[in-house]
Amino acid sequence: MTKTNLVRIVAILGALLLFILVSPYMHAQEQVKIAQLSDLHLGLASAPEGTENLRKAVQMINQRNPDVVVVTGDIGERPSAWGEAKDILKGLKAKVYYIPGNHDVHSDGPGKWKSEFGDDFYKFQVKFVTVYALDSQVLGNWDVFNARQEPPMSATAKSAGDEMLNWLGGQGGQTQQAEKKDKKKDKHDKKGQGQPAQGDGGTVAIAMQHVPAERDGAFPNDPKPYWTVNGDYKKREERLLKQLGVHDILAGHWHDGRVFDAGGFRWHVAPATSWSPFGAKLGFAIHTITPDGHVSTELVYLDGSSEKK
Numbered sequence: 491m492t493k494t495n496l497v498r499i500v501a502i503l504g505a506l507l508l509f510i511l512v513s514p515y516m517h518a519q520e521q522v523k524i525a526q527l528s529d530l531h532l533g534l535a536s537a538p539e540g541t542e543n544l545r546k547a548v549q550m551i552n553q554r555n556p557d558v559v560v561v562t563g564d565i566g567e568r569p570s571a572w573g574e575a576k577d578i579l580k581g582l583k584a585k586v587y588y589i590p591g592n593h594d595v596h597s598d599g600p601g602k603w604k605s606e607f608g609d610d611f612y613k614f615q616v617k618f619v620t621v622y623a624l625d626s627q628v629l630g631n632w633d634v635f636n637a638r639q640e641p642p643m644s645a646t647a648k649s650a651g652d653e654m655l656n657w658l659g660g661q662g663g664q665t666q667q668a669e670k671k672d673k674k675k676d677k678h679d680k681k682g683q684g685q686p687a688q689g690d691g692g693t694v695a696i697a698m699q700h701v702p703a704e705r706d707g708a709f710p711n712d713p714k715p716y717w718t719v720n721g722d723y724k725k726r727e728e729r730l731l732k733q734l735g736v737h738d739i740l741a742g743h744w745h746d747g748r749v750f751d752a753g754g755f756r757w758h759v760a761p762a763t764s765w766s767p768f769g770a771k772l773g774f775a776i777h778t779i780t781p782d783g784h785v786s787t788e789l790v791y792l793d794g795s796s797e798k799k
Contacts, residue, residue, distance in 0.1 A: 522619045525556035525584070526775040528700075528742030529564040529762035531593065533571035537764035541574065546792055547763050547774050548581045554776055554790075557616050559584050560623070562742040562760060563591025563700030572606050587614060589623050591700035591742060592632035599646035600625060611654045613661065618693045619779055622661070622736065626699040628654055629723035632716055640715040651723060658730045694783045697731055698740040702759060704752035710744065710768075717744070728753055738785040740777065746770040747789040749799035758787045758799075771795070 530544055531537045551559060559582050566572045572594075579586050590603045590610055600610040610625035628651035631641040643651070703719040710717045719727065731739070738756045746768045747761035760775040773791035787799040 520781055522616050522694075522779040523554070523556040524616070524619075524621075524740075524777045524779070525551045525554065525559045526562060526698075526740050526742075526758070526760040526777060527551075527559065527579075527763060528562040528760040528774075529591065529745050529764055530561070530575055531564055531567065531762070531764035532575050533567035534593075534764060540764040541578070543763045543772060543792055544575065544578050545581075548578060550790060550792070551774065552581070552583050556584050556776065558614075559586045560621070560698055560740065561586060561588045562698055562740060563589055563626075564593040564742065564762075564764075565591070567593060569602065569606060587621070587623060589698060589700060590625055590627055592627055595625065595627035597631045597633045597641070597644050597647055599644065599650050600628065601646075610650075611657065618781055620695045622658065622695065622697040622731070622734070624658070624697055624699040624727075625650070625654060626701040626703075626719055629719045629727060630701070630715070630721070632701065635716055636714070637716065638714060640720055655723070655726050655730060658727070658734070662730075662734045693781060694779060695734050695736045696738045696740065696779070696785065697736050700741065701743045702739070702741040702757050703728060704750075704755070704757060706748050706750040706752065706757070706759075709746075709748070728755070731755070737783065740775075744768075747773065747775060749787050756785065758785065761789060761791070763792070 527547060530540060532540050532544065534540060561579070565575045565588070588607050590600065595603050595610065603610050611623060613620060613622050628647050631643050631647070634641055701719050703724045705718060718724070732754060736755070738758060740758050740760065742760050744759050745762035745766040746759065747770065748759040750757055758775060758777060761770060761773045763772055763774065766772065771791040771793065773789060776788045776790055778786050788796055789799065790796045
């Protein structure tokens with residue numbers, strides 16, 4: 491074997507070894523990993539272990555090294571509990587984004603929330619993913635659990651809901667006037683398919699909110715309006731999200747981890763860290779997003795078990 495051939499072989503083997511070593515890292519860089527906490531309910535009498543459960547969840551999330559952590563509402567039963575939750579969540583290595591739940595924002599609107607957390611709706615960027623963080627609590631009234639018909643919204647909450655939907659419509663260049671013109675046309679878009687959002691350098695768009703706008707078949711097996719976003723606000727929100735190319739929505743509220751398809755979206759509902767009226771396991775969710783827009787979800791439970799959806 492000549493010296494030239496030996497050099498070539500060594501170079502090829504070196505390049506192959508480098509590819510083997512670097513390839514997993516490159517593949518990881520092509521993904522976005524989002525950890526989702528929901529329904530912490532600190533200070534709730536029926537969830538006395540909520541604080542310790544949250545501390546445990548923080549440790550478990552740090553072991554998984556997500557790019558960001560999102561908290562999809564029902565953080566605490568009073569503003570002092572919000573402070574306790576934020577102190578615990580400071581232990582997370584990744585940046586944390588918050589949106590409110592129905593135990594955080596009530597029918598009087600998001601005023602108190604804003605004074606503690608800032609905006610109740612916004613968007614942010616994680617690598618190639620644009621996330622629309624929405625306040626579902628200004629799209630209805632969840633103050634009365636046993637209400638058989640949705641209670642009326644206050645003027646403050648209605649105004650806040652219209653403001654958020656107008657903002658959402660403007661994210662894709664969709665004006666309120668154009669939304670009205672397209673309303674009839676959009677009724678026929680049953681699949682909810684569209685091009686991924688391109689704003690802020692993003693190629694994939696997802697959304698997150700506390701209350702889902704759809705049911706998982708017969709679940710929850712309870713006809714009360716408490717479990718979902720309803721009526722005209724539901725229709726307007728879903729139409730706007732489809733126009734933005736959103737196919738996946740992260741949600742909470744049910745205290746039961748689930749992934750299901752409904753209304754032209756895939757809903758990724760995280761388990762609670764506090765308690766569950768359905769006897770579901772407690773924990774959090776890890777969502778992995780690829781550049782082609784695929785979102786896979788792992789439900790991670792505080793008992794150490796997990797399941798992939």
